[in-house]
Amino acid sequence: MPRPVPLSEAIAAHVHDGDTVALEGFTHLIPFAAAHEIARQGRRHLTLVRMTPDLVYDQLIGLGVADELVFSYGGNPGVGSLHRLRDAVEKHWPHRLKVHEHSHAGLANAYVAGAARLPFAVLRGYRGTDLEEQRDIISRVTCPFTGEELAAVKAVNPDVAVIHAQLADRDGNVMLWGITGVQREAVLAAERAIVTVEEVVDEFPEHTGAVILPNWVLSAVSVVPGGAWPSYAAGYSVRDNDFYQQWDAVSRDRAAFLRWAQENGLPAARVEGVEAHV
Amino acid sequence: MPRPVPLSEAIAAHVHDGDTVALEGFTHLIPFAAAHEIARQGRRHLTLVRMTPDLVYDQLIGLGVADELVFSYGGNPGVGSLHRLRDAVEKHWPHRLKVHEHSHAGLANAYVAGAARLPFAVLRGYRGTDLEEQRDIISRVTCPFTGEELAAVKAVNPDVAVIHAQLADRDGNVMLWGITGVQREAVLAAERAIVTVEEVVDEFPEHTGAVILPNWVLSAVSVVPGGAWPSYAAGYSVRDNDFYQQWDAVSRDRAAFLRWAQENGLPAARVEGVEAHV
């Protein structure tokens, strides 16, 4: 039964070097503050899992936190590329990033299987695409009743899931609403789960479409108002679209990115190679 | 985009002899009024699907509406047997009832597969049970990644799903809350869907845990206040536990059951054999 702990304690206790870590939040409720704390604590060799890497993983990848990435759509929504992600894949800066990629349907179902502790999930999808060449994560199964061949994805079971939510109650139960993405599944698929919340309340309000996670499936809850900035928390903040647009220029340039990191107290794994890039 | 229609019209238009029909509602929101309308219109040779047949199917089976039953738990919750169901299976009165049976996990997943238009679903379950002997609906699949053998259930795709909900809005969208069971999946797995509601409102309230079904996945909405009696609609009524207890005596006795049917204007397929039973 987690009582709120400082974010630094939550990350120190539950995120270790080499872990597979899923920070989820589909455009909405992206746990940026927790991601920065992971970077600040100098974690290395993580396998990062996330449907939409978004700026949060562009930053972590640029800082050199990740060795591998599991994802399904790696763009800056409505703006363009994630240049740190591209630089890592195309030019191996700050180091080579191994990529495992799904479609949204595939990765969502990999979490679903993980949450159910099943080794795989079945879906209609992938047939005829080159994504099927990743046979360690995408395969086929035959329906035992109809003989139809369908896609199968390997379950994702992160060591740690990290999400941001609007509310915790005094018992440490957590509530989120609005676009809730795949957060329920990510938390239930993980061995450990950390949640940052906007605030703690005595009683949860009624919200159609809300997801409630009981305290006994959570490892730590931290109160971090604004912890989703520059993404947003419905009812608390709006998306900082300007930051998303301005990020393009920061991310494009290794030197500009390293300046941003330094200004934000985020240690970078590699600072050379700055002149050599795209 | 369905506008409310009288229940008699909805049933006449969408439930045909020989159909596979799922009336769902897990203890809560059981669509009794719609079931009685199906009986009143003299439908025959239905395959009835429902996780918990409850009184609603005990009545339909006793009236002779069903040839087959797909289910996972056939008791009168907290009271005892469903005697009309037992009489049909054990003594073939009013006629033989063919039974296909699942566990709750199995039938819930059969609906899940149906809602996703997948031919089957995978689950942890059934291993070593005699339920597996029903190979036309329960089988096994092997995980292509780990080699683990798991249970598979054939999808359920009813011709019609019928549910009761608290609210419709002016556009015919439907909202239900409280224990929502497998209703979302039943509606999405079916070719057609009929919903009875307590009332129509201008705007839906906020309810954590509510299910909303957009009008374009529904065939008909009918306003039937109290349409779940003797089960209940959270916020509108309480469960008539007395009726559930009194039903035991009615159901135990063919003559008493036929009297109940006559008093309620429900035509019975067979009225002889009354002395011969249990």
Place this chain on the structure above:
Amino acid sequence: MSEWSSADMMNVAAARELRDGDVCLVGVGPPNLAANLARRTHAPNCRLVYESGAIDAKPRRLPLSIGDDDLAATATAVVSVPEMFNYWVGAGRIDVGFLGAAQIDRFGNINTTVIGEHSDPKTRLPGAGGAPEIAAAAGRVIVIVKQSPRTFVEQVDFVTSVGYGPTGRERQAPGAGPTLVITDHGVLEPDPDTNELALTRLHPGVTVEQAREATGWPLKVADSIQKVEPPSEVELTALRRLRDREAVDA
């Protein structure tokens, strides 16, 4: 001391097995009574999960069905039935599953489906419900069932839920299986080597001979039989209040 029946003793003995903080999946009948009794006595923080979708239900009175509104209204979260079975039961998040039985054999295999042939049964029982997957996936399974030769049988007519398999060695499921069978006579536990159920505890006033006579196979008896403590006044008061469906503050 108040009066109490052998059924009361059975329910009290079952309640005592719940530990504070356990996540417990509760079904209708005696399990419902036992779990709610535990929550009102020694295990106020045990977490009641109902297969209707209610997680951490805190019913103010004894629910009459597993779908009572009080369960949804007092639960921390209510989820759909598919989610309950896939993400909660099947995923192994249940510490304790209580099950009933119409027939049970010496290896804890349970029948709640039919007496006679499945295709043409003598007696049609309610069927599986959530039991097969609870039996497979719960951390430990506690069976609550009155003991009689009709119920404790040499061979079950139909295996609805697997205990330790036909010869006690076939269990492959993730949970530990039926670790306790609590009856109106006493408690049976699987032998650590063979998984055969043996009588390990006797309720007050019951003899080994009576337990043997109530069992349809030659019942093994543990070397040292524990005497079960009779229901306490606190337990009996709580039990009576539950039966009378008196409301309590949540």
Place this chain on the structure above:
Amino acid sequence: MSEWSSADMMNVAAARELRDGDVCLVGVGPPNLAANLARRTHAPNCRLVYESGAIDAKPRRLPLSIGDDDLAATATAVVSVPEMFNYWVGAGRIDVGFLGAAQIDRFGNINTTVIGEHSDPKTRLPGAGGAPEIAAAAGRVIVIVKQSPRTFVEQVDFVTSVGYGPTGRERQAPGAGPTLVITDHGVLEPDPDTNELALTRLHPGVTVEQAREATGWPLKVADSIQKVEPPSEVELTALRRLRDREAVDA
């Protein structure tokens, strides 16, 4: 008449293809603009579904991402991402899916993954997102993409989403596939026999020769080419208001 660009013409032409009442899955970029334009002009009752989970979203201004709060706040229902892909997209409930492309070949196969080798790409593109399953399951797929020899290629470097397969005969998916490819030059449609994309319509001011030059394979041209109507004042006004993100009453 107001001024308009070839990109405006492309978006307007795409919007016109939505029918009133269509259930349309909307992605970022031109599809978002086209779908919202349709809803503000001839198809007020088309139903916008966003893969973030918003069903029947009625955005008051052009959403900047597919996860804008306005989508959730105005939607009839918001579902989880797994539910969106399993119960809505995969189940075939989408009438029209709009897709973009970094590369497209003559059989409508689409690459949005990499230029070069997947293991060591020259250019890393965003990846699949919802596209493969939309391409497979939507009733009809409309591709919106600017035409150039770099984009309209003899062979895509990576098949992210299947159109009609490598030789046009391999499509096995339930939906009809890419029935229209709408570009800044005109419209391409699959030949009913071979599924090879052929130019069937030209935007105002564009020649067949220009469309051929913008295509990396020998482009087939339909026997009779339709002339696309230029954007109307109504369409241009709605387009400008969307671009300026002016709010409208929902």
